[in-house]
Amino acid sequence: MRKLLQSQRQLRQKRFAAIKKGTVALIDLGSSKVMCLVVSLTGINQINSFSTGKSDRGVTFRVIGASTTKSRGIRDGEIYEMREAESAIRTVIQRAQKMAGCLIENVFLTFSSGTQKSTLISSSIEFIQREVTELDIGHALSKVNLVYDDLKREIIHALPVNFSIDNKHGYMDPRGISGSKLSVDVNIVSIQSDIIKNMVSCLNKCDLSLAGLALAPYVSGQSSLLEDEMQIGVVCIDLGASSSSISIFFRKNLIFSESIRIGGQHITSDIMQAFQISFLAAERLKVLHGGLMPANSDDRETIELPDNNTDLYADRRAITKSELLGVIRPRVEEIFDSLKTILDSSDFEFLPGQKVVLTGGGSKLANILDFTSIFLGKPTRVAVPMRIQGLPASAHGPEAAAAIGLALNLAQPQDELWDFKAPFEHEGDELIRRTWRWVKSNW
Amino acid sequence: MNLLKSNDPAPSRLYYKINRLYYRLWFRLALMIVFLVVSIFLSKNFLYKDIDLNAEIRFLSEESSAIYKGLTELSITRILVKGAQESLKKEIIALVESSATEGFSALKAQALRAKIEDIKKVKKASVKFSTDGLVIVNVIERKEAVVFFNNDLYEVLDGNGVILSIKQNYEGLSSFPLLVGKDASKNINALLALVKEIGSYQSEVLYYEWVGERRWDIHMKSELVFKLPEDNLNKGLKVMRIFLGKTNKLSKTVVTVDLRNIDKPIIRFRKPPSVEYIGKNARRLAG
Numbered sequence: 001m002r003k004l005l006q007s008q009r010q011l012r013q014k015r016f017a018a019i020k021k022g023t024v025a026l027i028d029l030g031s032s033k034v035m036c037l038v039v040s041l042t043g044i045n046q047i048n049s050f051s052t053g054k055s056d057r058g059v060t061f062r063v064i065g066a067s068t069t070k071s072r073g074i075r076d077g078e079i080y081e082m083r084e085a086e087s088a089i090r091t092v093i094q095r096a097q098k099m100a101g102c103l104i105e106n107v108f109l110t111f112s113s114g115t116q117k118s119t120l121i122s123s124s125i126e127f128i129q130r131e132v133t134e135l136d137i138g139h140a141l142s143k144v145n146l147v148y149d150d151l152k153r154e155i156i157h158a159l160p161v162n163f164s165i166d167n168k169h170g171y172m173d174p175r176g177i178s179g180s181k182l183s184v185d186v187n188i189v190s191i192q193s194d195i196i197k198n199m200v201s202c203l204n205k206c207d208l209s210l211a212g213l214a215l216a217p218y219v220s221g222q223s224s225l226l227e228d229e230m231q232i233g234v235v236c237i238d239l240g241a242s243s244s245s246i247s248i249f250f251r252k253n254l255i256f257s258e259s260i261r262i263g264g265q266h267i268t269s270d271i272m273q274a275f276q277i278s279f280l281a282a283e284r285l286k287v288l289h290g291g292l293m294p295a296n297s298d299d300r301e302t303i304e305l306p307d308n309n310t311d312l313y314a315d316r317r318a319i320t321k322s323e324l325l326g327v328i329r330p331r332v333e334e335i336f337d338s339l340k341t342i343l344d345s346s347d348f349e350f351l352p353g354q355k356v357v358l359t360g361g362g363s364k365l366a367n368i369l370d371f372t373s374i375f376l377g378k379p380t381r382v383a384v385p386m387r388i389q390g391l392p393a394s395a396h397g398p399e400a401a402a403a404i405g406l407a408l409n410l411a412q413p414q415d416e417l418w419d420f421k422a423p424f425e426h427e428g429d430e431l432i433r434r435t436w437r438w439v440k441s442n443w
Numbered sequence: 444m445n446l447l448k449s450n451d452p453a454p455s456r457l458y459y460k461i462n463r464l465y466y467r468l469w470f471r472l473a474l475m476i477v478f479l480v481v482s483i484f485l486s487k488n489f490l491y492k493d494i495d496l497n498a499e500i501r502f503l504s505e506e507s508s509a510i511y512k513g514l515t516e517l518s519i520t521r522i523l524v525k526g527a528q529e530s531l532k533k534e535i536i537a538l539v540e541s542s543a544t545e546g547f548s549a550l551k552a553q554a555l556r557a558k559i560e561d562i563k564k565v566k567k568a569s570v571k572f573s574t575d576g577l578v579i580v581n582v583i584e585r586k587e588a589v590v591f592f593n594n595d596l597y598e599v600l601d602g603n604g605v606i607l608s609i610k611q612n613y614e615g616l617s618s619f620p621l622l623v624g625k626d627a628s629k630n631i632n633a634l635l636a637l638v639k640e641i642g643s644y645q646s647e648v649l650y651y652e653w654v655g656e657r658r659w660d661i662h663m664k665s666e667l668v669f670k671l672p673e674d675n676l677n678k679g680l681k682v683m684r685i686f687l688g689k690t691n692k693l694s695k696t697v698v699t700v701d702l703r704n705i706d707k708p709i710i711r712f713r714k715p716p717s718v719e720y721i722g723k724n725a726r727r728l729a730g
Contacts (some may be wrong), residue, residue: 069453087453094454094462103466207463 004146004155008418011212018106018211019059019410025096025104025208026410027089028216028403029111029199031074032241032265032361035403036092037391038065038100039410059411063390065100067092076242076261077113077216079198082205089206107208109199110406112216114243114261115192117153120161121145124183132165132174132182134420140184142422154193156215158417161187161253172251186417189215189257212410217245217257219405224359224383224398225249233351236383237339237372238401239362241265244335246342248351253414256346260338264362267331274327275319281306289321290328291366298322332365336375343376356380361399519543520576527582531564535580538562563607588635590619591628592650604631620645624653634659640680644687658703670701678705 018024019041028035039061069091073084097104123143125136141160163171165179174182200210221236230249238245245259267290271282289303298321305317348354356378358368363382373380385404387396396404454462464470522539524532542555552570559568559580567583585601590613592598597610599619610616620638622628630653637659638645652660658673661683669686671679679702686700701709 090456090459091453094459097462097466103463207460 005418005422008155008416011210012418014106014209014211015108015410015413018108018209021106023064023100023102023104024106024108024211024410025065025093026108026110026403026406027092028400028406029074029077029085029089029109030071030216030241030402031077031243031263032071033068033399034071034074034088034092035068035400036066036096037063037403037407038096038102038104039390039407040064040100061389061407061411063388063407064102065096065098066391066395067095067099068395069095071241077111077240078115078195079202082198082202085202086205089202089208093206093208105207105209106211107203108212108214108406108410109203109210110214110216110219110402111195111199112238112240112243112245112259112402113191113195114259115195116156116215116217116245116257116259117190118257119188119190120185120255121188122183122185124164124181126181129178129180131176131178134175136182137163137174137184138420138422140182141186141417141420144184144186144188144417146188152193153190154196155188155190156196156213157187157189157218157254159187159189159254159414160417161185161255162251170251187253187255187257189218189254191215214406214409215257216240216402216405217247217259218254219409220245220359220385220401221247221249221254221357221405222408223385223401223405225357227252229353229355229357231353233348233353234355234357235343235348236357236359237363239264239335239358239360239365239368241361244339244360244362246339246346248346248348250351250353256348258342258346260335260342262331262335262338264365266335267328267362267365270327270331271324274323275305275317277305285324286328286365289324291321291325292329292332292371293367294322294325298325328365332368332371333375336372340376354378357383359383359385359398359401361397363398519578522578522580524580524582527565527584531562531582531584534562535559535565535582539578539580563605566601587619589622589631590616591622593628598628600628600631602631602635604628620648621650622653623650624656626656627651627653637676637680640677642684644684647687667697668699670699670703672703672705675705682708 022041024039024041026037026039040063041059041061069088072088073079073081073086074088079085093104121144123140123145125140125143127136137160144158146155146158162169162185163174164181164183164185165171165174165177166181167183171177196213203210217236217238220238221230221234225234225236230252233248233250236247236249238247240263242263242265243259243261244263246257247254248256264286268279268282268286271277271285271290272279275282275285277285284306285303301321302318303321303324305319343349356372356376358372358380359382362368369380369382382398383401384398385396385401386408388404388407391400391404519539522536524535527535538558539555542558552572556568556570559565559570559582564585565582566585569581571579571581573579585603585605585607587599587607588602589600590597591600597613597616598606599608599610599616600622601607613621620634622631622634627634634651634653637651641648641661647663647665649662649664652662654660654670659671659676661669661671663669669679669683671683682702682705683700690697696712696714697710698713699709699711701711
């Protein structure tokens, strides 16, 4: 626990230092594209936070640079070829630097991993009847039994999602409420530690310093969902290139998150194999002619396949649209079938809100809205991330949801477990530790 | 080893590092300094290796007028002199015409102006050439202010004490105040102020004498001499004007009015007057 708190607090300090410098880069490390936004943190506003007991400082930001490149060396949200991934990051950083006109040193990273695991853990403390204080919250959080393999898994998020006082639930800020028993539910999101290590190593090779980390399903939801939806309960499905993830929000908190290793690239791969064309041609076919809902005209509508070789005398091939749909639909059904299984296991059906929100590049597939609402039997909408200052309109598609969400998360971060002081952390120790850290970093 | 090939050319690691360095201010400054140093080194050792810059500059400064002359030589069609009287105008035109044989250029115009300003009567001059051969000379002429009698010669001076002409006799100069005395020419401004104060009696003055390099004596045509004080000059002049206004008939009998001590003026007569004369005129003298 102590080690976790220390490592996460170091990351928090890096985050504050990066914000102080005024310019940071946000990188969305996807399997199909790597996107980088450079944001200038222009102003400071007050936001309510109860972890430190005083009003914390949030920031307002403006996008001053943006770039995207084709992803290389990254598969299923993990780095498979270090050199290729490094060159992809170099490409986006250099372009974004040129656009922003300043040097990027600190990077906030978001990615979607197939290994992510979300666990809801509860803990409680009892005390003599009195008003709950911040120390009590810290005490309750420190009692959370973090069952995870320290060597294999790394905790990315530990979000307190619900407080209960004397078996009364639904408190968001329990300070000042009288009671004798305080319980807290914490959503622990973890991934394999190797993934983080590889990413940090890759960033270091690009002369960049990691200042913050967030998982894509979480930040995608933050940028795509409406406040009311998040309040009553909503599921956000991020259809990525090589993985699809689910994040469930309730009372504005992420209460569940999981992902599967099937995505849009699998659909493209199926088309490629079915019609024996190149990957790019298959992607083009999917984007231009792909769909999910069959129509009567599909059998008559022919699509000419792009020629793979340069032989001019070879017969040009054509397929009907129904053939294409026949390839796409089973894979999409497979994705949503897996997602439905996860949803069923997550107790989403007991939440008051039953809405499904689609985001990510896969949500651009034609007729996906109708397909999802029929398949899952729930009201569905395709979300476009909220507009942020300075970002060009062309970059405001669902595929930028994670990067935009990361910017929003940077501006107004949610309190996590390590933002509260545990009882074993005495003020004096903390002061000495801070002094030592300062001495170490300056000499 | 190059196992992987990509179709999106990424910046090389070296280029990426240099590019990142470029955003640092100290690197830019260092780059500029290095560039300057290299430029200076190259220019000194290669570009200008065989050229003596000092000699080049000397050559240009010496020969530039000659080079320029060939380019801009003009022929004179008319000379226009402004701001000068007829005699000075003629003198200037003669000077310009004599200089015209050398040819003109912008550089020569300066030389011509200097020559014109060498004429004593010219205070300031400017010369302009127009492309149609017209030479315009604007002149500010020195005005004759006083005549200074020095070494049996009559020097005509302007207000600043510059000698404009020297004449053997006084003919034609009576309109200017006559000045005598050692170093009197250095006090022209004081004299002109004095003449202005005397006003209408100026015509009765024969000459002004600068005495002992400190004060003025005014010699009237009636042989009367006013010895003015050194300090209270205005008061002395006032007494002098009263004297001349009220006792004009006595002036022939009075030789000197000594006002050096303004509180105790001394009047010296040509011949001592009789008691009757004094008694007769006592009331009038008393004012």
